Amino acid sequence: MFDLTKWQRIVLKVGSTLIAPDGKGCSSRYLLAIAHFVVRCRAMGIQVVLVSSGSVAAGKHLFSDNVTNNRDVSITLKKAMAAAGQSEMMAAWDRLFDFPTAQLLLTQDVLQDHASYTSVRKTVFELLDHDILPVINENDAVSTDNLKVGDNDNLSAMAAAAVDADCLIICSDVDGLYDKNPSQHSDAKLIHQVDNIDSNILSMAGDSVSGLGTGGMFTKLEAAQKATAHGILTFILNGLKESSFNQLLQGQNPGTCFMPAETPMQEKVHWLTHTSQxxxxxxxxxxxxxxxxxxxxxxxxxxxxxxxxxxxxxxxxxxxxxxxxxxxxxxxxxxxxxxxxxxxxxxxxxxxxxxxxxxxxxxxxxxxxxxxx
The missing domain is CATH 2.30.130.10 (PUA domain)
Structure with a gap:
C-alpha cells in the first residue's frame, strides 16, 4: 500500500497501443479510463503531466494503405504520419477533458542544453499552476537520428525528473515486469516489487506485445532506472485494464512497483547522467x-x-x-x-x-x- 494523497505531482506515460489500438486513428476504447484517472487525480489535488506517444499510429490511416502497409516505410513518410497524427492525438485528448491541455513537442537537443531543459521545466510548472494539462511527446515530425530521444518511455522519465514528480506511471500492454516473456512462457511470474534495477532485472525484459510503438519492456526498465535514481516511485502497469487505475486510486499496486533510491541524485547530476547525451x-x-x-x-x-x-x-x-x-x-x-x-x-x-x-x-x-x- 502507498499513500496517494501525499503525491503532489505525477507523470503518466501512455503508448501507441492505447492511443490507436487498431492502427486506424485515435480511439477512446482505452483512453476513457485513463482520462477518468487523470480527472480523479486532479480532483485530489495531484498535478498530472501526460507523456503521450501515438502520433505516427494516429496519423497512419490518413495515408494510402498500399504505402503504409509496406514494411519498408520511409523515414520521411513516418515523419509525415507523425505531423498529421499529432493534431489528431491532441484532439482526442481534448475531447476527453473539460479543462484545457497544452502541447509540448521535444527533441533531444532541447533536453541536451541545460538552459533549454530548465526552460521546459519552468513552462510545465506555469501550465500546472494554471490548471492546464501538459501533454508531452517527442517531435517525431522533425527530429533526426542525432536529435532523437528514441522512445517515450525514457522521455517520460526525463520529464518526471525535470518536473520533480513523486511518481511515474508507465502504461504497458502487459501487467508489469515478468521473470520471463509472458507471451512466450506460460509459467512466467509477475514481479510485484523491484528494490534495485540491476543486470538481473534488465535481463528479464522481453519485447512489447504490440508492434505499434518504439519501446518494449527494456526501454520501460531504462525509464524506471532513470526515475528511481531521482527518488521517483515508478509503476509499470497494464493500461488496457481499467482496474489498473482503480487499484492505484485505492493505494494498491496493480503491476510492478519500482522503489525510489534512498539517496536521490541532485538535479544537475541526474541531468548529466540520464538526460544529456x-x-x-x-x-x-x-x-x-x-x-x-x-x-x-x-x-x-x-x-x-x-x-x-x-x-x-x-x-x-x-x-x-x-x-x-x-x-x-x-x-x-x-x-x-x-x-x-x-x-x-x-x-x-x-x-x-x-x-x-x-x-x-x-x-x-x-x-x-x-x-x-
Missing amino acids: ARGEVIVNNNIQAKLQDADLKLDYSDIVDVNGDFAAGDTVLVRDEAGKKIAKATSRSSSCLLYFLTSDDVDDSIVESAQISGPVIVKNELAVLETK
Whole structure:
C-alpha cells in the first residue's frame, strides 16, 4: 500500500497501443479510463503531466494503405504520419477533458542544453499552476537520428525528473515486469516489487506485445532506472485494464512497483547522467580517479591525455581513464578543437601561456561520477 494523497505531482506515460489500438486513428476504447484517472487525480489535488506517444499510429490511416502497409516505410513518410497524427492525438485528448491541455513537442537537443531543459521545466510548472494539462511527446515530425530521444518511455522519465514528480506511471500492454516473456512462457511470474534495477532485472525484459510503438519492456526498465535514481516511485502497469487505475486510486499496486533510491541524485547530476547525451570523450590520466570526490576538483588541459569526437564548449562529454573505463560525464568548458591542440605532443607551456589559455576544462559541480560496478 502507498499513500496517494501525499503525491503532489505525477507523470503518466501512455503508448501507441492505447492511443490507436487498431492502427486506424485515435480511439477512446482505452483512453476513457485513463482520462477518468487523470480527472480523479486532479480532483485530489495531484498535478498530472501526460507523456503521450501515438502520433505516427494516429496519423497512419490518413495515408494510402498500399504505402503504409509496406514494411519498408520511409523515414520521411513516418515523419509525415507523425505531423498529421499529432493534431489528431491532441484532439482526442481534448475531447476527453473539460479543462484545457497544452502541447509540448521535444527533441533531444532541447533536453541536451541545460538552459533549454530548465526552460521546459519552468513552462510545465506555469501550465500546472494554471490548471492546464501538459501533454508531452517527442517531435517525431522533425527530429533526426542525432536529435532523437528514441522512445517515450525514457522521455517520460526525463520529464518526471525535470518536473520533480513523486511518481511515474508507465502504461504497458502487459501487467508489469515478468521473470520471463509472458507471451512466450506460460509459467512466467509477475514481479510485484523491484528494490534495485540491476543486470538481473534488465535481463528479464522481453519485447512489447504490440508492434505499434518504439519501446518494449527494456526501454520501460531504462525509464524506471532513470526515475528511481531521482527518488521517483515508478509503476509499470497494464493500461488496457481499467482496474489498473482503480487499484492505484485505492493505494494498491496493480503491476510492478519500482522503489525510489534512498539517496536521490541532485538535479544537475541526474541531468548529466540520464538526460544529456555525451557528444565526445576526454581521456584523463589515471590519478584523477582518486580525486573525483574532491569538492574542489578541477581538471585542466594537463590532466587530459587524449580527446575523441567533435564537441563544443558547453557540451556534455564522457570522461574515461587511460584503460578506457567510463568514470564520469561532465560539461566541457573547452571545445574538442582546442583540447586537440592543447594535448598534442608538439605544444609546450609557453605556447599555451602566450595564447592566454586559462581556467579548468571540467569542474566538480559540472561533473557526474558514474557507477563503477
